[in-house]
Amino acid sequence: MGERNSEYRYDILQQRWVIIASERGKRPQEFAAIRENPESHFCPFCPGNEDKTPPEIAAIREHGSRLNGPGWQVRVVPNKFPALRVEGMPERDAEGIYDHLNGVGAHEVVIETPNHKAPLSRRDIDDIALMLRIYRDRLNDLMRDMRLKYVLIFKNWGMAAGASLTHPHSQIIATAVTPQTVALELEACRQHHQVKERCLICDIIKQEIASRERLVSIDDRFVAFCPYASRFPFEVMIAPRFHHHDYSRTTDQDLRGLASVLRDVLARYREALDDPPFNYILRTSPNVNVHPRRAHYWESIEFDFHWHIELFPRLTRIAGFEWGSGFYINPTPPEDAAKYLRSIAT
Amino acid sequence: MGERNSEYRYDILQQRWVIIASERGKRPQEFAAIRENPESHFCPFCPGNEDKTPPEIAAIREHGSRLNGPGWQVRVVPNKFPALRVEGMPERDAEGIYDHLNGVGAHEVVIETPNHKAPLSRRDIDDIALMLRIYRDRLNDLMRDMRLKYVLIFKNWGMAAGASLTHPHSQIIATAVTPQTVALELEACRQHHQVKERCLICDIIKQEIASRERLVSIDDRFVAFCPYASRFPFEVMIAPRFHHHDYSRTTDQDLRGLASVLRDVLARYREALDDPPFNYILRTSPNVNVHPRRAHYWESIEFDFHWHIELFPRLTRIAGFEWGSGFYINPTPPEDAAKYLRSIAT
Structure with a gap:
């Protein structure tokens, strides 16, 4: 079982879909580590470290700046540990009384600002508007994909809210099922x-x-x-x-x-x-x-x-x-x- | 608004009931305090401190031991800061397009063992069975009350799971609506x-x-x-x-x-x-x-x-x-x- 990719599974009692993402941290030992709260000093989202993320999907950049180099104001990259994959067609199947569907979808990260220490509440309105514009543009782009039923855009701010990196970022999860x-x-x-x-x-x-x-x-x-x-x-x-x-x-x-x-x-x-x-x-x-x-x-x-x-x-x-x-x-x-x-x- | 008792309110979009419990901690300052994780040394659930809880509703006790005194094996008391109150009849009413219902119900605490340091996984099977028996008996008793549609029995173990006291305990919330x-x-x-x-x-x-x-x-x-x-x-x-x-x-x-x-x-x-x-x-x-x-x-x-x-x-x-x-x-x-x-x- 450990080899297979992510999949959607239907909770027959609660009538909702769950993503079983076997490629993200899974061993019991890793959960113990999460509780230790390891704050790394290296930030893959800061300007200059663009090669530490997967290649960018979209960005708002200074005129003349190079793709996957510095000079961006907002940048969208695939999640390095995606819960869903863009490849393949959604194939629905049964397992006895259960239902599942392969994990087709998209999982992206919006790096909201080059500034590591700029919480949303202290950013310029124009900078926030750029972030909201890239939300809109990604939504438009992802909705062209007929395999995707819903595009979830969300932000977790702070460790207690589920953010694993402190550099301001949001996430986009596009799913082949409706939440x-x-x-x-x-x-x-x-x-x-x-x-x-x-x-x-x-x-x-x-x-x-x-x-x-x-x-x-x-x-x-x-x-x-x-x-x-x-x-x-x-x-x-x-x-x-x-x-x-x-x-x-x-x-x-x-x-x-x-x-x-x-x-x-x-x-x-x-x-x-x-x-x-x-x-x-x-x-x-x-x-x-x-x-x-x-x-x-x-x-x-x-x-x-x-x-x-x-x-x-x-x-x-x-x-x-x-x-x-x-x-x-x-x-x-x-x-x-x-x-x-x-x-x-x- | 601050004076009124708890009430159930209907979430018209998500189609679920929420309890607005205005008598529990509510000032913003108090939330900041919660994050400080204050571990008190006094335990109101330990034997000898029975007068620090509201009077007991049920208990499994040694023969001859006194009500609200030591000698119990499992003890049920009302929650000191109840989300719901047993008094009154459920009265449904509207507020424009919204619906609410006064906070009739029950909120009880099951003190599972006299032993402050006995997690469930290390207790005798017979002791655990006593706890499960008192769950059953409280369920039977509460279901005699025709105002109550559902009896929720649950346990939060550990601060991260929502427990505010370390002495092993469970909770019972009986509601006038169906979760x-x-x-x-x-x-x-x-x-x-x-x-x-x-x-x-x-x-x-x-x-x-x-x-x-x-x-x-x-x-x-x-x-x-x-x-x-x-x-x-x-x-x-x-x-x-x-x-x-x-x-x-x-x-x-x-x-x-x-x-x-x-x-x-x-x-x-x-x-x-x-x-x-x-x-x-x-x-x-x-x-x-x-x-x-x-x-x-x-x-x-x-x-x-x-x-x-x-x-x-x-x-x-x-x-x-x-x-x-x-x-x-x-x-x-x-x-x-x-x-x-x-x-x-x-």
Whole structure:
């Protein structure tokens, strides 16, 4: 078994796909090592070390600078230990009552800045906008691949949030299956739209802006608020106030607006919560170019869905139990969290 | 908002309930403190300190010993900082498009042993069986309360797994709503049974025993194996080989058998993984005494469901992202994990 590549396996009880990535660290001894927290002094993401990563997929570079050399502002490379591989076609198969699918997909790293010590909350808005632009461009590129059903873009900041390197970076995982949370959200949005002919997320945003009690940050194009049923203390949702299902169509101007709101929320986290570890996830529509058999899902996707960012600091220790139970206890009412975040001078 | 009690809130996008527990630690400063890892020298769970917990709900005691005094072997007390309260009736209400429900339920702590330094994997089988018996008895008692839809019994062992006190203990949370993972599993089991007139979990167990490649431990009544689509390295499922939906009906003799398998798996964890932090969750049927309107769920529950324990060590750092995406990458194929666990001499 140890020789085979990664694969997706279906959890028949929990109705979700899991990636079994046998090429990433696997021996028990290696797990013990992880707990030791080895902070290396060499950084493969710093300028000058471009040859220590796989060759770049995309970059925003100074005019005249050389591919895979210094002179970049944002750089995208394949993950050196990818959970998924771009080669091959997705082949679905059964193993008795179980189902699996070979690990076709993409796993990329976005090196957000050449500056090793530039956390997002302290970067220029223009630099953050470049990062958001490369998210958009990778999304567009990956969605041309009809094998890929979903493109997950996310960031882990800080060891406690799952980052293994300290140089600011994000990750992109493009999958041949639809993640469960995406499927659940789509289904909720679709049912709402079917009955009410309105977008569920537009309705949520309208109510949040009217009540104001969970608002964190707002301008004419974007809004950030603590969700009504926040699972985590200080969880924040950032969404465009205009309806759009697909992040890949966002204009440069709107990306600059998004950069400004994102930085504002992260600066509030930094001041309020002592520079906490955090995660964010971009929730955009599934690959609109793919038309699976369940076409009703896709027909109305541009009306149903509304892209947004889910952002949360890692504060509570209560952990593994929630993974197993799906049951979350949040000790901080989102109204209190939002009030506190609003009170921070930025 | 800060004055109100706990409540359940419905996450309209993710279709799950969250508990907003405003009485537990909530100020940002307190979160910073959690990271400092304050290990107190006083233990409220040790014998002699019974007056430092709320009065006991149940205990297994030496004959003649005094209530709320020493002489117990297992002791159950209300959680001092409960996420839910036993008083009142569940009242459902709306807040615009959102839904909530007052925080009716129970939150109890099972003090598993008087011995502060007796991890489960080193305790006598008879002592573990007593703990499992009190789980069963609390389940029976709580299920008499028609307000409670589900009783979650779980254990967090080690700081990284969410335990805030080192004295061995488990927790019980009884809720007025059904947790999402339970609902998902029930639905999967129900659909399988509807089509095949067989229990899905019986079928899984049958296949695991036939293939043997993911088996960890087995005797004539119980089996432990690494699930086919394990989300976490070394995840284990323990289940009775005989079909039963409801843990609360387990005989004393079977509880002793379960204790033996549970200890065997935990001893393998200890040797293989350097005494890792871990979590387990008992998955039993919802409260069979409650008959909600969706009666078709309950009519066939004794055929559909099959109680089991989900157990996993906390090894991987990759964390927050999975919470948000519902997407798990497991670096250790369950076949490798099972083979390694089997190889440990116990």
